[in-house]
Amino acid sequence: MAAFFVASRLWQEAETRIYLVKELDRRTGQGESAISVDDTLKVIECRLVFLSKISMLQKELDEAKKEGFVSKIPIETKGKDEKKKLLAVVGILTGFGRRHNRDAIRKAWMPTGTTLKKLEVEKGIIIRFVIGRSSNHGNNSDGDISNENKRTNDFLILNDHVEALEAQPVKTKLFFIDALQHWDAEFYVKVNDDIYLNIDALGAILSNHVNTPRAYIGCMKSGGVFSNPNDRWYEPEWWKFGDKKAYYRHASGEIFAVSRALAQFISINKSILRAYAHDDVSVGSWFIGLDVKHIDEGKFCCSSWSSGCSSNSSLLMHGSALANSKPPAAVRAGIPICFPQFGNRGSLEQHGFARNKIWEIDRNPPPLHHNDCDGKAFIDLLLKPSEEDMRVWPNRFEFRLRVLLTSDGTLKLISRVRNIGFKAFSFSIAYHTYFLVSDISEVRVEGLETLDYLDNLHHKQRFTEQGDALTFETEVDRVYISSPHMIGVFDHEKKRTFLIRKEGLPDAVVWNPWEKKAKAITDMADEEYRQTICVDGAAVERPITLKPGEEWTGRLELSALPSL
């Protein structure tokens, strides 16, 4: 075979040489060429080598395409340059049972309707909820999303993706691929559907990195791999992470951005990119070995008041409140539990008796939902009615409260009230949460716009909130009815947002006593009303009724994030 190749090559060369000599003579009319025949042969040799290299490369390219290493779709450049490139596509990964979260996000930070379009045109930022299909295509869940989208027009539906909790890494991958196909942007940003985002600030951060090649921006972390199946972040393939079981550097999953080049890399290599149990770790793994610029952006460190995003974040514990309070007595600080009555809506003492009691430690609580076990630091408390309580409120109950601090700094309070008596009873409840703010005039509460509220300062009359967001210039004491699951308390001066997430607590109480009332409150210094805002997850307007043996659960989650 090799001999045949050499012989035929020599024959070709001899033939070419004779042809060339004749051709050169003809063109120059001279007996000798200005370029020697040998030189010309070198040029031809070169050309032949090039041609064969090109054909080899073409073959390799075809193979690579088959393997999925390179895109099969030619990258269109024509036409796209004429359009202005977008700054970012923000995908909020959501699910079928998450309608409340979406509504809360629409109310809290995501523009809707024409404002969404305006954001796109003026700031080059596209925002969409990202969702797949149900396993049983066309069922109610898909129909509900289609209907919601007809109204809101703010979804990116991944038709090739089947929704499942464990499929989040694949969904994140598909988001990048789909978003890239739809929009040509500098960055593609993935966010969870339970975070608060300041769009302007996001735009500013991303604009700073437009010229950074292959940027991967997020709250960068590494740390130990969770190898215990009971951990929320359990990684079944923990053994792949070496003896030290430590993650490589990756951006925390709540929010992170990748530049267009990285999104393209993901799109091209989709079939060979490995998905681990969680999307943040998976994305980090895809970039190992690439020349990627990991940008640690502290402002992306959401939901964490422990990991540097807000060093002095805390719930309100005024010095004066602590100094003056002597248990058992209500503290106007922290999170007193108002139970079984809210305010003076009943015959009991103001806010019920639970906040004035010493609760016992519950050493053996009945099991909780696994999502309520994701913190290493927690305490279980138990309140049972005393004889004195039974005299004023003759209902037999057990109130179990788990107070839990998750590893990402979220404070969770999970209440379970069980009727252990023989007759039904009704109760109201509020987590009377005191937040520490820089100055009440710098504070804005979002998520309550357009809602109806009962105004405690006007005989509990019903009004409708008119403003875009709630700001404070005077005393406020209101119960907002049927409020969203998520409410944001913004502190402009501190550039910090408290995020309140609640379940089983349809109402939200907002209270600031203002100057005059503050002076009358013994455990609040005269000026402390300025640093105080209470926003409570509550069930007030419609008390909760429990029949014998029934149990009610209510959850409150508080996190502090930097307002970008």
Ligand SMILES: O=P(O)(O)OC[C@H]1O[C@@H](O)[C@H](O)[C@@H](O)[C@@H]1O
């Ligand atoms: O002084 P207390 O009993 O702790 O209550 C403080 C305030 O708590 C709020 O939740 C009520 O809506 C207000 O009416 C009340 O004044």
